[in-house]
Amino acid sequence: MARFRLEGSKVLAVTLAGGGDVVKAKNGAMVAYDGEMTFKKLTGGGDGLRGMVTRRLTGEQMEVMQVKGQGTCFFADRASDISLVRLNGEKLHVEASNLLCTEGGLRTGTTFTGLRGASQGNGLFTTTVEGTGLAAVLSDGPAVLLRVSSGMPLQVDPGAYVAHQGDLRQSFQSGVNFRTVLGEGSGESFQVRFEGEGVVYVQPSERNTLGGDL
Numbered sequence: 746m747a748r749f750r751l752e753g754s755k756v757l758a759v760t761l762a763g764g765g766d767v768v769k770a771k772n773g774a775m776v777a778y779d780g781e782m783t784f785k786k787l788t789g790g791g792d793g794l795r796g797m798v799t800r801r802l803t804g805e806q807m808e809v810m811q812v813k814g815q816g817t818c819f820f821a822d823r824a825s826d827i828s829l830v831r832l833n834g835e836k837l838h839v840e841a842s843n844l845l846c847t848e849g850g851l852r853t854g855t856t857f858t859g860l861r862g863a864s865q866g867n868g869l870f871t872t873t874v875e876g877t878g879l880a881a882v883l884s885d886g887p888a889v890l891l892r893v894s895s896g897m898p899l900q901v902d903p904g905a906y907v908a909h910q911g912d913l914r915q916s917f918q919s920g921v922n923f924r925t926v927l928g929e930g931s932g933e934s935f936q937v938r939f940e941g942e943g944v945v946y947v948q949p950s951e952r953n954t955l956g957g958d959l
């Protein structure tokens with residue numbers, strides 16, 4: 746079984762023991778390796794024909810490579826911070842650009858995001874990871890885990906959203922955010938409201954959106 750460990754906050758080291766050991770990683774994210782490794786580019790963003798059709802229709806893009814062998818492979822992406830997420834049969838929803846690496850047994854797919862994805866210019870679908878194993882998630886700055894509990898909904902700027910897991914429901918609304926209040930916002934502003942039980946991962950910076958910086 747592959748072993749994941751962080752080297753600092755920005756490099757992921759994955760040790761493979763050979764045989765059937767395999768991981769899937771963001772294409773081009775390998776920065777170094779020792780031992781004997783093979784790299785194969787895959788069609789990412791979803792498994793099988795359904796995933797391919799979904800990506801073609803929605804623009805959800807995720808270029809993935811399969812890594813096999815014996816030794817240690819090091820992954821990083823633009824000096825982004827990395828968080829390890831352990832799944833025990835749950836499903837992780839994550840922006841495709843924020844997914845760095847998964848254990849080979851985890852399944853990836855796509856799911857409908859509605860207005861949140863459209864407001865970010867990422868299409869209407871995002872990536873899902875499910876099964877049992879570890880996933881490595883990227884963020885621009887250290888990711889913050891915000892817990893959502895019954896009766897305590899959470900509102901998130903779509904530009905700061907990274908991922909979420911648990912029994913959460915999303916709704917979308919236009920509204921006023923902090924930059925708009927300060928006179929720095931432009932265009933229509935959207936927020937994502939999470940309700941239920943789970944965890945939302947946010948980053949301490951914001952990607953550009955269709956309506957300008959939120």
